[in-house]
Amino acid sequence: MDEPLGAPSAIPLFFVSRLAREQVKVVQSGEGADELFGGYWIYHDQFEFGKYFRVPRPLRAAAGAVAEKLPPFHGRRFAMRGSGGPEKSYQRASMNYMWDEIPNVLRDYDGPCKPWEWCKPHFDEAAKQDIDIITQTQYVDMVSYMPFDICLKADKMSMSQSLELRVPFLDKKVLDVALQLPTACRVDDEHAKYALRVAASKLGFQKKVANMPKQPFITPLTVWLQTDLYYDRIKEAFTSEAAHEFFNVDYLVQMLDDH
Numbered sequence: 001m002d003e004p005l006g007a008p009s010a011i012p013l014f015f016v017s018r019l020a021r022e023q024v025k026v027v028q029s030g031e032g033a034d035e036l037f038g039g040y041w042i043y044h045d046q047f048e049f050g051k052y053f054r055v056p057r058p059l060r061a062a063a064g065a066v067a068e069k070l071p072p073f074h075g076r077r078f079a080m081r082g083s084g085g086p087e088k089s090y091q092r093a094s095m096n097y098m099w100d101e102i103p104n105v106l107r108d109y110d111g112p113c114k115p116w117e118w119c120k121p122h123f124d125e126a127a128k129q130d131i132d133i134i135t136q137t138q139y140v141d142m143v144s145y146m147p148f149d150i151c152l153k154a155d156k157m158s159m160s161q162s163l164e165l166r167v168p169f170l171d172k173k174v175l176d177v178a179l180q181l182p183t184a185c186r187v188d189d190e191h192a193k194y195a196l197r198v199a200a201s202k203l204g205f206q207k208k209v210a211n212m213p214k215q216p217f218i219t220p221l222t223v224w225l226q227t228d229l230y231y232d233r234i235k236e237a238f239t240s241e242a243a244h245e246f247f248n249v250d251y252l253v254q255m256l257d258d259h
Helices: 010-021 033-037 041-052 057-069 076-081 099-105 120-127 133-143 145-159 172-180 194-202 228-238 241-246 249-258
Strands: 026-028 164-166
Touching: 010 145, 033 133, 033 145, 033 172, 033 194, 041 133, 057 076, 099 249, 120 133, 133 145, 145 164, 228 249, 241 249
Parallel strands: 026 164
Antiparallel strands: none
């Protein structure tokens, strides 16, 4: 990787690239389809938050502040994430912790933790264009998650096998089409990548293929962490000198043991 990247799907991508290189020198890949055409669950999530944002912000902020002080309950994260603007609701399910849990993990933590601040400038820039929350979120993904995670790992894992990987969804002409689509053609209550799925149906793909539910490129981390091989390696890292410098080591080990 040449640099740290918290994207476990780089691992299967590495092996898929190795397998492909046994047969071909060039492949096409689907990077960009979700960001351009509205495929991620976070867009559906923002669709729901868009309704909640009709509640006056002071009321939402108060509800979030109360939720933050209460023990876990169904809807707690929604109230906390909905207490601010779209940059706060953008916090993904892939977050390992909600911000109020950080003191348990970090040693000598003096807060406050505001993980949404990194993406707020992007949302502010998108808001100037007078676009809805879903389109704002797609824009933020296009300028952050896509180039610094999605495309990065695809590029590096394919290059590691001397495999040329091309990304047709990121062709400028495709982007121009995506930018003209109304939001309802991308995301609504029932659909993600709606226009793209309709196009696939009309191009002759079987309906079950065109309407196939989105599936992540799964890396079985939860299973690996329950084996002695990886448990021992992770525990060694969690109890290292560096870990003691930055983290509450007992808390880390307890999470690992509980898993």
